[in-house]
Structure formats: structure tokens, C-alpha cells
Amino acid sequence: MEHLVNSRVKDIEISGIRKFFNMVANSPNLISLTIGQPDFPTPEHVKEAGSRAIADNFTTYTHNAGFLELRKAACEFVQQKYGLTYDFEQEVIVTVGASQAIDIAFRTILEEDVEVILPGPVYPGYEPIIKMCGAKPVYVDTRENGFRLTAELVEPFINENTRCIVLPYPSNPTGVTLSEQEILELANLLKDKPIWILSDEIYSELVYAGTHQSIAKWLREKTIVINGLSKSHSMTGWRIGFLFASAFLTAHMLKVHQYSVSCTSSISQKAAFEALTTGFNDADYMRKQYKKRRDYVYKRLTEMGLEVEKPTGAFYMFPSIKKFGKTSFDFALDLVNQAGVAVVPGSAFSKYGEGYVRLSYAYSLETLEKGLDRLERYIKTISK
Ligand SMILES: Cc1ncc(COP(=O)(O)O)c(C=O)c1O
Structure with a gap:
């Protein structure tokens, strides 16, 4: 029956981000810097408003x-x-x-x-x-x-x-x-x-x-x-x-x-x-934290000799890995297998992302530090 599935839908592939994440999700002791998901919980007062909506039958x-x-x-x-x-x-x-x-x-x-x-x-x-x-x-x-x-x-x-x-x-x-x-x-x-x-x-x-x-x-x-x-x-x-x-x-x-x-x-x-309304400025606190992390990750990546644009927004960095002569997919896969840290291959973001990897810094500074230490060790081994 599959021939009766809409051909445009058949031609679509699942997102490269998910694909890579699913592939490496079960690797033991992995530090993942892959996901575009804020690591802060939803603000308490917002969660309470959701609970209240249920209690009040706003359903x-x-x-x-x-x-x-x-x-x-x-x-x-x-x-x-x-x-x-x-x-x-x-x-x-x-x-x-x-x-x-x-x-x-x-x-x-x-x-x-x-x-x-x-x-x-x-x-x-x-x-x-x-x-x-x-x-x-x-x-x-x-x-x-x-x-x-x-x-x-x-x-x-x-x-x-x-x-x-x-x-x-x-x-x-x-x-x-x-x-x-x-x-x-x-x-x-x-x-x-x-x-x-x-x-x-x-x-x-x-x-x-x-x-x-x-x-x-x-x-x-x-x-x-x-x-x-x-x-x-x-x-x-x-x-x-x-x-x-x-x-x-x-x-x-x-x-x-x-x-x-x-x-x-x-x-x-x-x-x-x-x-x-009440949470009009809730992002302020998170933005301050992300900014600290951005500065830290940017410093670490440039110290490792990676070329990277300094982000002015969002919580991602997109360093170039061209100099290592590997595809972004192979680089990311080796990084998981040899160093235990996951980033997203740039090719997940169209063919124009080839030669780069995406790191998310929506993670605690502690996790970022550990992940970047591993990345640094891996880069040293492939630069020899
Ligand atoms: C640029 C961009 N647009 C849209 C979305 C989807 O956002 P939402 O989770 O609100 O559907 C994302 C999620 O990562 C994104 O990065």
C-alpha cells in the first residue's frame, strides 16, 4: 500500500537533528550539546496558571x-x-x-x-x-x-x-x-x-x-x-x-x-x-545566563583554534570544522564515539551547513565545561 502514500510526503526525511540525536541517544556517559531546548524549567507562576486553568474548568x-x-x-x-x-x-x-x-x-x-x-x-x-x-x-x-x-x-x-x-x-x-x-x-x-x-x-x-x-x-x-x-x-x-x-x-x-x-x-x-503579562520580563534572567555561557563557549572554541561567528542571539554556536577534512556527519559521529560528546552535524541545516557543527549552549556551565573539555581533547588527537 505504500505506493498510495503522497509522494511529496514520501520524499521528506526526518530532521537531521532528530536523526542524529536518536542515533547517539543510547551512547553511554554521553554529554549532549545537541538540543534547542532551554534547560530552565517553565517559570513557577506560569505553571500555576496552567494548573489553575484545569481546576477552573478552562478546558x-x-x-x-x-x-x-x-x-x-x-x-x-x-x-x-x-x-x-x-x-x-x-x-x-x-x-x-x-x-x-x-x-x-x-x-x-x-x-x-x-x-x-x-x-x-x-x-x-x-x-x-x-x-x-x-x-x-x-x-x-x-x-x-x-x-x-x-x-x-x-x-x-x-x-x-x-x-x-x-x-x-x-x-x-x-x-x-x-x-x-x-x-x-x-x-x-x-x-x-x-x-x-x-x-x-x-x-x-x-x-x-x-x-x-x-x-x-x-x-x-x-x-x-x-x-x-x-x-x-x-x-x-x-x-x-x-x-x-x-x-x-x-x-x-x-x-x-x-x-x-x-x-x-x-x-x-x-x-x-x-x-x-506577569512574566513580561521572564526572559531577562535566562538571557543573562545564556550570555555568560555564550561568552564562555566562544572563548573556549576560539582558544581551541576553531573559527566561529560570535553569536548575537539565540543559544547556538556554529564553528567551522573544515580544517579537519571530515564531513560534519563523520566529525560528529567520531566525536560521540571517541570523546563522548554530541553536537549536531551542520549538514542537518541544508547542504550549506556542511563543514560546520552546531553546539547548543542551553546547558549548565558545568555541562558545557565538561563537554568542551572532551571536544578539546578530541581536536588535539585529530590535529596531530
Ligand atoms: C528558528 C526556529 N523556528 C521555529 C522553531 C519551532 O518552535 P516551536 O517549538 O515553538 O514550535 C524552532 C525550534 O527550535 C526554531 O529554532
Whole structure:
């Protein structure tokens, strides 16, 4: 019967991050620096709000877009934090994590044979959905440009088939962000073009220099902003994301959302409300810790002689391993087998990630120190 499975779905592979993680998960005494999962627990007051929602029988369907006060809180959050103005009645949808936001945004704007421009390397959550829509991912190699998708780089890739450009900054896997000047230049390039911008801002609360800037501040009409609480409030399992866009587009996206999930979990929505209001600044503490870890990991990697961009956001580093003459997969596999530490092969982030590995520093300083000691010993053995 397998020949009756949709061929586009058959062609999709499971994420390289998961694949590698599953492969090495049972290695004994392994230190894993692989996962993009904050190591902090969800803040106590947010957990209590979730429990209260159950006790109070807030356990039924809500409005498809999310309960009104939550949508209002989400709009106020992005207004106060990033200067973005959205109407809570018509321009925001509460989604099942940022993942579902990406899914419904693409399914609303894409169709057969249109093209979507992405920076390479990139988070692997976009390409499969683009392909399931029958559209074509077009990668722009950002490796020689500090992993930044700038106006100059992107311009030659724009043609009459271009339907969307993905701007995933701060970036997973590289940790880089775009400067305000770079965003302005992109806005200038795109302002008169019939192209959507999908701005995935899930790491917006984890920016280490200045404040997060969204291209929606300049190109609101053509931008779909994706955000969520997975990273900012350490709420990955609660599955809360947000989509912000113009009213006419949100109305279309809401149809896709409605027929996909009806609404996000009511219990998680109550917890999300608490996170966005009382927990407005909950990310501050975590950001400070991540920044310390970033400084530590960056120092260690550069002392080991690895070339790496200093991240300005998120909690990943993407050092080059090209000089060792191994593929990123072989490097990562040997590192597990010979040194007992796991990182993600760069090839999990498109072919433009080849020659790099991704380390997550969403781990305690103690774990990072042990993992980096092992990495250092391994590098010494293969450098001889
Ligand atoms: C860039 C990026 N977008 C979206 C997601 C998905 O987020 P969520 O867990 O809220 O679905 C992730 C998760 O790692 C991510 O790194």
C-alpha cells in the first residue's frame, strides 16, 4: 500500500537533528550539546496558571484564534518590546508552537512552482513544508557573509516566481542577527515587490546586543511575523506560538488554522497569558545566563583554534570544522564515539551547513565545561 502514500510526503526525511540525536541517544556517559531546548524549567507562576486553568474548568474550545485577552496580551507584548502594532481582534493567531505558525503561513501563501528564498544554512523546519505545498526552496549561500541574508546577497535570486523570503533571525543554527542597517536595506529592496516575508522571530527575547528588530516595523503589509513562548519562557512542551499579519491575510490563515487544529490548548493559552503579562520580563534572567555561557563557549572554541561567528542571539554556536577534512556527519559521529560528546552535524541545516557543527549552549556551565573539555581533547588527537 505504500505506493498510495503522497509522494511529496514520501520524499521528506526526518530532521537531521532528530536523526542524529536518536542515533547517539543510547551512547553511554554521553554529554549532549545537541538540543534547542532551554534547560530552565517553565517559570513557577506560569505553571500555576496552567494548573489553575484545569481546576477552573478552562478546558473547552476557545475562539479559533485564541481567547481574546491572550491575543490582546500578545499584541501588547510585541508592541512594547519591539514597536510592532497589531489589532488583537483581527491580526493575531495563537498557534501550536512556532512550528504550526510556519505550517499555516506557508500553506496560506504558497502554491505549485512558486519559489521561497531561504538563507543557507537554516533551521530545517521550513523546507519540508515548502515542498509539501509544491513550492521550491531556493537557498542563498550566506557562509561567506557571516551567515547574514543581506539585500546584496538576495537580490540576484529574486525573479517573477519568488513568492516569499524567509528571515529567520536571530538564527538557529548560527546565532547571528541582522543589524538595523541590514534590515533597512532589505526593506528597501523588497518594498515595491510582490513578495511575502516570513520573519521567524522565535528567539527575539534572546538578543545579546541592543534590542530585537523586526522587518515588520518597516514592511508591515507584506510581513508575517512568527513568534512564540517556547524559547523566551522555556515553554517548549506547552506548544504556544503566535502569527502576526495584516487583517486580510490573517483571515485566510485563520481558515487553515481552524481546519487544522480548531484552537491551541486552552490550558496552555492560560499559561501563555500569565507568561506574557506577569512574566513580561521572564526572559531577562535566562538571557543573562545564556550570555555568560555564550561568552564562555566562544572563548573556549576560539582558544581551541576553531573559527566561529560570535553569536548575537539565540543559544547556538556554529564553528567551522573544515580544517579537519571530515564531513560534519563523520566529525560528529567520531566525536560521540571517541570523546563522548554530541553536537549536531551542520549538514542537518541544508547542504550549506556542511563543514560546520552546531553546539547548543542551553546547558549548565558545568555541562558545557565538561563537554568542551572532551571536544578539546578530541581536536588535539585529530590535529596531530
Ligand atoms: C528558528 C526556529 N523556528 C521555529 C522553531 C519551532 O518552535 P516551536 O517549538 O515553538 O514550535 C524552532 C525550534 O527550535 C526554531 O529554532
